[in-house]
Amino acid sequence: MFQDLHQKLKRNQNYCLPVERGMERDFLSFTDFFESGKDPMFIIDLRSHQYLNVNQQFVNNHNKFDSLLSKFEEDIEGEIELRSLQLSHGNQTFLFNPIFQTQGKALVQVLELNELNSAARDSGKKLIEHPFVDMSVNRELLNKLPLGLIHTNRQFESIWINKKFKSLFGREIEKDFNFIDAIYVKSISQFWDKIETLNEEGGQVNFSFVIHNLKKSEEVFINASAIAVGKKHHLEEGFIFILEDKTENMHFSEEITKQNLALNQINHELDKFLYSVSHNIRGPIASLEGLLKVIEISDVQTVNELKHHLRLNLRLLNGFVSDISNVATNIHTHVNLVEVNLRDVLEQMVFFVDNIYDVKPKLNIDIPNNYFVRTDADRFGIILKSLLKNSFQYRDTRKDQFEISIKVTQNEDFHLIEITDNGIGISEKVKPYIFDMFYRGTELSNGNGMGLYNSREILKKIEGTMNIESKEREWTKVKIYLPTKV
Incomplete structure (x- = not known):
């Protein structure tokens, strides 16, 4: 049979696969692989079963698989697209592996599985047992996929994985890696229902899960497809899972x-x-x-x-x-950070506010003379002025003395400035709303309800926070937190 084939090919030695638009680069790489590859290859017309070209390795080694060509033609009868075929003759087994297909033509690689396993055995390496590994071109393409790929046995133990699968998990995959143990499925009962359907009906099922990427120390959300595979695919019985990072x-x-x-x-x-x-x-x-x-x-x-x-x-x-x-x-306005003497600016703000209300409080400032904070002076001044005006406006006139105490403490993260007065305080029903825009919490308010809202928003701009503690009719304490590192 090979002699007839060889005569036909002599009449058409320059034949090459037709190239679809956009596939030129792929075709050139496969042409180079065809001409210089170490494995026998041939090009076949799937409609007429006519062999259009063979490479030199095919010519040199045709006697090994010549008897299988008729069997190969019988198996592909009526096929529009080739799949891998494993054919045996005597003690020899060959894999006819389609590498490239277009317009009814196919480029087929012939791999001698016995020879590959023998070479592996002689070198002390593990016997080749998975077609993905055997097929160098397939392996290269599968490792370039943007999708994770794993072939498992029926117990979901890994047989073969591609590079993307490893990167999704962010670690090396151990030999006894169990795929199901490594994923988190939201509804495990639904997952097992789908696997049961897959076993009974075949086809494909889809589901979602989460895995933990150890390298990045983060959760990865996956959309997955599962396909049942077996001997008809020339694979060990089990499943192929295709993982897409979402x-x-x-x-x-x-x-x-x-x-x-x-x-x-x-x-x-x-x-x-x-x-x-x-x-x-x-x-x-x-x-x-x-x-x-x-x-x-x-x-x-x-x-x-x-x-x-x-x-x-x-x-x-x-x-x-x-x-x-x-x-x-x-x-x-952009934040303009400068060194501000905290005691000086507080004394200035108190003086400014008590001139407005014409009231002199008993003032206790527990701040060192040269205590500096790095902040936006204009914004900080607006905040202090607004908070002090509240203390003056809501002072308790029934008390003998109006008092304001101001102190500062510091840790490695922030300065804590506390302004405490002995005013009318804030009722529990009002507290949840005091930072709302235009909210007025008492009938004594003659302002516009923007003071605390504005103070907190400005404080956010300089990366600070604030909260307010109070006991009605007794006291109010405002806590301002300014970052130490800005």
Whole structure:
């Protein structure tokens, strides 16, 4: 048979496989493999079974497998696409391995399994027992797959894995590696139902699980497909699992969800902000308009009495505009870190605020004279001014003495600044809302409800945090945490 084949090939020695667009690079690499490879190869037309070309190794070793060519042709009768075929003659076994197929033509590699095992036995190496390992081209392609691949036996013990599988687990895979023991399946009962279906009906099942990558010390989310394999595939009976890493998609989806939630929150805050701005401005303006009408019909003495109300409303408007300006400044201005003398800035802020309220508190500042913090001086000043104004505004007039105590402590992570007053305190029902925009927690409030909200947002910008402790009618303590390393 080989003689007839050889005569046909002499008439068509320059034949090569037709190349589909976009496959030129692959074809060139396979052509080089065909011409210089150490294994016998031939090109066959699957429709006519005509042999179109053979390489030199095929010519040199045809006597080993010439008798199997007829058997090979019988087995591929009617096949449009070739699969690997393992054929035996006497004590010799050959694997006809299709490497490249296009337009009804196939490039076939012929591997002598007996010879490979014999060479391995002589070298002291493990006998070759898995076609993925035997086929050098297949092994190279499977190791380049972006998908993890593992072939297991019926007990899910690994027989062969590719490089991507190792990288997903982030470790070397031991000889007795059990695939099922190494994964976390959310619903184990559903998983076993699918494996049972696979055993009974064949085909393919899909499922998801999580594995722990030891090298990166992180969870990896996997979408997997499982296929039952056996002797008809020339493989040991068991399963092939194909693993696709979906971790990045999961994180991307989580990030989109977080961004949507954040955007909804921003829109909600913006709606509330615009409504409250109009409300807070409308009140003082309406009062000013009313006062002006009264002034127009009043005598000099009455006008003098109304000046206090005019000043109060103008102060409210000015304070509100200042708070709005602080919000915009905090959002759009870069943080400017400088060394700030904490005691000096606190004494300045107390002096500024007590001039507004014309009240002198009993002040106790437990801060060294040269205690410096690295922060944004302007933002820090706004925060202190707002918090001290609260202490003055909500002082308890029933008590003999209005007191404010300020102290600082430090550890390796942060400066802790505590401002404690003996004012009216905060009720338990109000505490959950004190940092909400425009929230006013007491009837004594004549502000716009932006003080604590604004203070916390500005503090976030300089990587600080704050919380407030209080006992109603007794005291309030504000704790400001500023990072020591910025």
